[in-house]
Amino acid sequence: MATFVDRVVLHLQAGNGGHGCVSILREKFKPFGGPDGGNGGHGGGILLVVDPAVHTLLDFHFRPHLKAPNGGGGAGGNRDGAKGQDLILKVPNGTVVLSPEGEVLADLVGVGTTFEAARGGRGGRGNAALASSRRKAPGFAELGEPGDQIDVVVELKSVADVGLVGFPSAGKSSLISVISAAKPKIADYPFTTLVPNLGVVQAGESTFTVADVPGLIPGAATGKGLGLEFLRHIERTSVLVHVVDTATLEPGRDPLADIDALEAELSAYGGLEDRPRLVALNKVDIPDGQDLADIVRPDLEARGYEVYDISTATREGLKELVYAMSRLVIEHRLATPILEPTRIVLRPQAVDDSGFTVRQDDEGVYVVVGAKPERWVRQTNFANDEAVGYLADRLARLGVEAALAKAGAEPGAPVRIATHEFDWQPTVYAGDDYVPGNRGTDIRLDQKSSRTPTADRLAMRKARRVRAEGDTAGDFEPDEHTWGVTDTVGDDEDE
Structure with a gap:
């Protein structure tokens, strides 16, 4: 027997980007033809797409850990790595995606609706793409960016026009079986349906869907029984129908008490107060059932309910009930405004938005938070001085x-960007004075070798310029530096 699953927790891992390639073109009579390292391919993302052929989350119940393919690495000869294919997850109409904390990330309604749950990592640029007029032959390449790793909760809320609510064994499954082609489990003994049933009903030229909510008993809205698990399936309905058993032999049960108990649970769950209600007094084919229906009908009509006597066994009153459902569904559809096509809203970045923030945590570490700096750090090979x-x-x-200086950072202060932590040492002879050296090296960061005349000359030039501008950074000794954030370097381009 097929299992109905309407809630799963997915553990998603998007594909990592491929690393860029460091390569130098070498041909006969052209031993140094320039950089030709290709870019790494982007990692594959994970997309949730609404598919009309899918009606349950069963596949994800048995396979909750999902990973998209990684991007391929670049190669010499300006060959880019292959892009990782996106992983497409087909979900039913009405699927809601939430964070583990319960925040709604997406509400997927409508065939083809797509949501990118996990973004694939960017591929790293090869040294050919990093070349510029001043850095003609880079000796480094960017690393591929890791893909998103995220857990999401996926819930299914049935997209139905009419929701049937009632106590167990009131006849909801039987009602769906006789007014639609649905074939839920039905028996001549009391039992509780364990899964919601959905059926398509035709009334004249109108077609609508009907769903039942199993296990709805007093206390369901607070977690008693199975009702809370399935109440979400009537959130999208436009009409609610109370299916009441008029022939029950349980003590303390009668139609008015059943409806009061059900309304109390619906009110406790919330969000269903505006739905129009119908009352179906079921099992009137039994003499005692018809007598009780005649007794309670005036009280129900006094409360404003439309009341219909029905029998799923003899099909008495079903036509009138179906057409009443159809009328309310059509009224709701006409009253619901037609949504305009989705418009793309462009929100330009504010002129004073730097794209990052600097704060100091409780341990005194200056933390730089921002998409660009964090991505740049993740794509840097810290074993290569030129890349640093x-x-x-x-x-x-x-x-x-x-920004660090404005935040009060002193030379040697710990700075964290993404997962890397550094000792901040402002340099005084970098930036505009960058001079290419051996591939994979940077004289500004070389503390192991002695100072060269070129470095001394650059340091003095930068120090004089800084002092002339009145910057206190000129008081720093050129020898005291590690890697550091520095001034601009000519025409290198950022993404």
Whole structure:
């Protein structure tokens, strides 16, 4: 027997981006033809797409851990790595995606509606893409960015026009079976349906869907029984029908008490007060049932309910009930405004928005938070001095160094960006004075070798310029530096 699953927790891992390639073109009579390292491919993302052929989340129940393919690495000869294919997850109409904390991330209604749950990592640029007029042959490439790793809760809320509510064994499943082609489990003994049933009903030229809510008993809205698990399936309905058993032999049960108990649970769940109600007094084919229906009908009509006597066994009164459902559904559809096509809203970045923030945590570490600096750090190979120097120049151009100084950071203060932590040492002879050296090295970061005449000359030039501008950074000794955020470097481009 098929299992109905309407709530799962998915553990998603998007694909990582491929690493860029460091390569130099070498041909006969052309031993140094320039950089030709290709870019890494982007990692595959994970997309949730509404498919009309899917009606349950059963597949994800048995396979909750999902991973998209990684991007391929770049290669020499300007060959880019292959892009990882997006992983498409087909979900039923009415699926809601939530964070583990309960925040709604997406409400997927409508065939083809798509939501990117996990974004694939960017591929790293090869040294050919990093070349510029001043850095003609980069000796480094960017690493691929890791893909998103996220847990999401996926819930199914049935998209139905009419919701049937009632006590167990009131006849909801029987009602759906006789007014539609649905074939739920039905028996001549009391039992509780364990899964919601959905049926399509035709009334003249009108077609609508009907769903029942099993296990609805007093206390269901607070977690008693199975009712809370299935109440979400009537959130999208436009009409509610109380199916009442007029022939029950349980003590303390009568139609008025049943409806009061059900209304109390619906009110406790919330959000259903505006739905129009119908009352179906079922099992009137039994003499005692018809007598009780005649007794309670005036009281129910006095409360404003439309009341219909029905029998799922003899099909008495079903036509009138179905057409009443159809009338209310049509009224709701006409009263619901037609949504306009989705418009793309462009929100330009504010002129004073730097794209990052700097704060100091409880341990005194200065934390830089922002999409660009965090991505740049993740894509940097810290075993390569030239790559580290390039990162420093990009951060300085973005304004990170100035922001750290404004936040009160002193030389040697710990700074964390993404998962990397550094000792901040502002440099005084970098940026505009960048001079290419051996591939994979940066003289501004080389503390192991002695100072070269070129470095001394650059340091003095930068120090004089800084002092002339009245910047206290000129008081720092050129020798005291590690990697640091630095000034701009010519025409290197940022993404």
